[in-house]
Each structure stands twice: as C-alpha cells, then as structure tokens.
Amino acid sequence: MGALHAAWGYLPPEASPLTLGCLMEPGSLTERLVASGRRFSVRVLWFGPDPAAPDEAPLLGFFADAPMTVRHVALQLDGEDCVVARSFCRLDCPVWQPILDRGGRSLGLTLFSGEVPLVRGELEYALPAPGHPLNELAAECEPSVLGYPARRCRFVLDGAPLVVCEAFLPALEATLATAGGNRLRRRA
Secondary structure: OOOOOOOOEOOOOOOOHHHHHHHOOOOOHHHHHHOOOOOEEEEEEEEEEEEOOOOOHHHHOOOOOOEEEEEEEEEEEOOEEEEEEEEEEEOOOOOOHHHHOOOOOOHHHHHOOOOOOOEEOOOEEEOOOOOOHHHHHHHHHOOOOOOOOEEEEEEEEOOEEEEEEEEEOHHHHHHHHHOOHHHHHHHO
16 A cells, blocks of 8 residues: 555444544534634645545545645644645535635535535545545644544535545644543543
8 A cells, every 4th residue: 555545444443532523523523613612723734636636536436636626734732733624626626615615614514504515425544654635734733643533524515525524633632631621522
C-alpha cells in the first residue's frame, strides 16, 4: 500500500479517551466541540482544485489524480488547531461547490441541520500514512510522530457526492482535558 493510500475501515484506530469520543461522534463534530464550552472557530487553510488521492477518487467515481474541489480547514478551540478537515467534491460540482465555498462558517452546521435532504454514509476510520493528503494537512498544523486518528464520511445530495475527512490533532486532547472535557466524556 502506497503512502497516498489510507486503510479505511469501520473500526477506529487507537486514540486517547477524549479524542476517541470525538472521533466516534455519530452526529455533528462541530456541535460536540461547541458543547465543550471552549470558543469554537474555523480557520480556512485552502479552497480550490486539488488532485484526488488513490483512496479518494473512487468515492467520487473517478481515477486518482483527477482534479476536484477541495476545502481544507482547521477546527479550533480557543484559537488552537484541534482538528483538520479535507472536504472534497467533483470539480465545479453545482450542488456542493457553493456549499463548500463558505469561508469560515462550519460545514457541519449545514450537513447536520436537517434542512438539506442528503444521504449520509457510514463513518470510516484510518490512521493515514505520511504522504497522504490528510496526513500532510494535519502535519502542517501540528507535527506528530504518532500519526493522526482520522475519520471520513460520504454525503450525497441530488445524486452528487461530497466526502468529509477529519484528522484529530494531539492538541485536541490537551485542550479538552483542561476544561470542559468531562462534559464531552459523558456524551461518548
């Protein structure tokens, strides 16, 4: 398996307790992070075309290296990057591109609002290898020798797929543990 692949499956990788609770959150990660009592914000890192990795392309129905529209963000608590997200759809997709082009507003608030008639797939989990776009995105925000527990989910709206991948940074556990983490642990 090459570095651009991630072994996605239905069991999460090992993670600390607070991180695991967030990783396995079946609902909105945004709502869970807001519930921590910490100041939540979204920092946009990139929005534009990017080539699909080998494990990403089949989710949109095309081959590796095909261009797609990508949004990279860092979800922050009290100004600290805690989770990075790589969301992608087909290039110039008329359904998802306007939804992805949202600046610093959380995508999760739209996906889980109940106002958008979408179909959500199952959560998949991985520990993406160095060289994988999600691992590289996470490493830019917070280097880690242990890797980054990650999850992804495919959404379909009007027949068009969108994939949201999230990698959980080491700072998440420390930030949640210092205050409000007990509230999150009870939700797990």
